[in-house]
Amino acid sequence: MTQTNRPRKRPSKKTEALEIRLSPEEKSAFLDACQRAGRTASAVLRDAMRGYSQFGPMARLPGSPTMIVSAFAGASIGALLLLSAVQGTEPGEQDRLYGMSLFNSYAVSDFYDHELTLAEYLERSGSVQSTFEQMVLSQTDPDAIPAQDRTTIGERSGAIFGQLFIPANLDPALFRENMERVTDGCWAAMDDVRYARLRRRFESWDADQNGRVTAREFSDATLATIRQSFQLQDADGDGAIAIADFDPSIWQARDDANRAASETGGQGNVSMRSQSFHLPETACATERVWAQASAPTSPDDFFSAATREDGRLRPNSAAGMVASRDLDANGQISFAEFVATSGY
């Protein structure tokens, strides 16, 4: 049988109908709620179904959650509701979404619209001081931290350390232990830098520049970040992460090459731009005296040759790090393994 004898594929339909049975009381309560919200029943149900498909049963549903959940549960006999469900048209929509627990924690507001606005992102990110207060609380009374803040605190504090403290040679642990000594001016200077960075980051997520970040845009940006991190750790650039990639001389050579390129080539503007996102040298003058970081750990210390201790791999050794993510145990971390073990 040749290809031409096969029956032709029917073109796929753009929309399909779905029947849902529910009691007359449920139907009328649902339609009333939709009318009060100024939305059609179809639109509310479509939103709910997309939310459920993407985020599972824990998604907060627009409209009337109880009604929609009971509709999904195939509730009771009675009225018949017909609606057309628009099928996903882009192949990417069926792909896994990345970073959704972070996205939900930043994007959820009173109305669950599956979109993150800049105002939501800035508000949910909190100030540097409030993030430090939550870090203290996370050790003493974690339940006192709102659930969405517990999800984001790792990311927020990591960014604050990496973007503010390390470049300024400040020790975040000393800040946390001596918060009463930190001046208002220092907190404010840190917030200025941080909020400028958050704005820049939001713009980088908002691929179509419409001022709102969708789950898809956030997922694409998250995957791009995972890829960047992979490429950074694949120091020799052979497409996989292995112990050879942790040779400090490779990192040193790459740092030197990057520095040379930024000093001589057209990359100069980039480094000047990122400089403007650093804490000004005049800021936090008194804090720099008592909160100065001690000498940073060198790559040689971190990726210590002593990979075994009592016969076990140390998790922060190169061999331990590779072993923890090398799911098929072939001695190297592929990009798929890196993504699967990235926690997103």
Ligand SMILES: [Ca+2]
């Ligand atoms: Ca957008």
Ligand SMILES: [Ca+2]
């Ligand atoms: Ca490699």
Ligand SMILES: [Ca+2]
């Ligand atoms: Ca592997």
